[in-house]
Amino acid sequence: MKARDNPARVGHRAAFARRADARLLSSVLMVAAIVLAALPAFSALAAAPVYVVQPGDTLSGIAASEGTTLAELLRLNSVRNPNIIYVGQRLRLPEVAPAATETPTADAEGSDCSPVLHVVAGGETLSGIAVRYGVTVAELAASNRIANPSLIRVGQALAIPGGFCQQPLELNPPFTKITWTPELPKQGDTVLIEVETEKAVESLTGYFGQVRFRFIGDGRRFLAYVGVPALAEPGYRQLQLMLGGEAAQVLAVPIAEASFKVERLLLTPETTALLAPDIVQHENNVLASVTAGFTPELLWRGAFRHPLDGNPPVISAFGTRRAYNDGPVSSFHGGVDFPGEAGTPVHASAAGRVVLAEELKVRGNVVILDHGAGIFTMYCHLESIVAKVGDVVQAGDVVGLMGSTGLSTGPHLHWEMRVQGERVDALRWLGRER
Numbered sequence: 001m002k003a004r005d006n007p008a009r010v011g012h013r014a015a016f017a018r019r020a021d022a023r024l025l026s027s028v029l030m031v032a033a034i035v036l037a038a039l040p041a042f043s044a045l046a047a048a049p050v051y052v053v054q055p056g057d058t059l060s061g062i063a064a065s066e067g068t069t070l071a072e073l074l075r076l077n078s079v080r081n082p083n084i085i086y087v088g089q090r091l092r093l094p095e096v097a098p099a100a101t102e103t104p105t106a107d108a109e110g111s112d113c114s115p116v117l118h119v120v121a122g123g124e125t126l127s128g129i130a131v132r133y134g135v136t137v138a139e140l141a142a143s144n145r146i147a148n149p150s151l152i153r154v155g156q157a158l159a160i161p162g163g164f165c166q167q168p169l170e171l172n173p174p175f176t177k178i179t180w181t182p183e184l185p186k187q188g189d190t191v192l193i194e195v196e197t198e199k200a201v202e203s204l205t206g207y208f209g210q211v212r213f214r215f216i217g218d219g220r221r222f223l224a225y226v227g228v229p230a231l232a233e234p235g236y237r238q239l240q241l242m243l244g245g246e247a248a249q250v251l252a253v254p255i256a257e258a259s260f261k262v263e264r265l266l267l268t269p270e271t272t273a274l275l276a277p278d279i280v281q282h283e284n285n286v287l288a289s290v291t292a293g294f295t296p297e298l299l300w301r302g303a304f305r306h307p308l309d310g311n312p313p314v315i316s317a318f319g320t321r322r323a324y325n326d327g328p329v330s331s332f333h334g335g336v337d338f339p340g341e342a343g344t345p346v347h348a349s350a351a352g353r354v355v356l357a358e359e360l361k362v363r364g365n366v367v368i369l370d371h372g373a374g375i376f377t378m379y380c381h382l383e384s385i386v387a388k389v390g391d392v393v394q395a396g397d398v399v400g401l402m403g404s405t406g407l408s409t410g411p412h413l414h415w416e417m418r419v420q421g422e423r424v425d426a427l428r429w430l431g432r433e434r
Helices: 007-047 059-065 070-077 106-110 126-133 137-143 269-275 277-290
Strands: 050-052 090-092 113-119 157-165 175-181 190-197 204-208 211-214 221-227 235-243 246-255 262-265 321-324 329-332 336-339 345-347 352-360 364-372 375-385 398-402 412-419 422-424
Touching (some): 126 137, 175 235, 175 246, 204 221, 211 221, 269 277, 277 352, 352 375, 364 398
Antiparallel strands (some): 113 157, 204 235, 345 398, 352 364, 412 422
């Protein structure tokens, strides 16, 4: 005979079941709420545009093609080194904002604010960088997801919060005008910087990145030429103006990427021997010393001309990455090479003063002209030298004859330009007056 349930127990079981059902319903409702709350985020993530890295891509090239900035790609993808991406990598792109329904204000139309990327140099601290760009250490650390502000490394790319507004520039006294030409220089370009002040000043100098440069001027109007290195990191390079040795104005100049090829040179054992480190270093020291001089005036008038008649083709362009024999790419071409026959006259590209005319082991017979304001042109591998140190030459004057001396595989002219110590693309000066 089946025992009858105690009514009290039946009541307890019913109450327990009701409480369990209530807890289950509460849990279900909670999960549903969480899922519903997360749906917009999941939807946004799924809808976020993505770029898949292809062979040959660079982060700066992707930014340009997708209408964004290098700094924004670094931020969205937590990329610490902009030089390291891999084929097949999925990069999140900024979402396209909906079209504005209101007419932009005049201030919005006139602004052109761009993010700034600062590459940490030796000896820099996060607090020093923050002061330089007018932001706080906390803002700088938060923008770059830095947990410990004391730990940054040389070469690290930092996105500066707020960026810089290029137009109009917010100038500090005594500056009333600061411009640079071209507005978007490329690797290997020469940048003309022009400055005006509200009163006469002395000791105006500058730094372009970590490289110091000098101005010429009359006390209130100044100009300076600076070179963009062929290996400059695309993005932004800091331009700092100094008065009396103190920082007076900091700006950010955008740097675009140029296209450079790679070439392999096959050398004989005799010419390979000329690449010995001690020989190369000694010659580099000689050239650096000669081109470190600064004549505080422009010695030329009019446009720079081609050093050879007949507009010969370029056989090796400036910036070309070079490998020798079976070795890896180890350098870049610092000049422009033109073919020709031995004995072809080589002309001065512009007026200047001869500061070197001698034989070197790597570059052979060389003539170097000082054109003023830190601008020098070099004519290398000459068969013979015509000009003498101290000569004042005009554009078109013959300075030597084409040859194949030094590290050369045949008759040609290596034409090189240095601007305040930096090698730049001389071809971009053809037809340029200032």
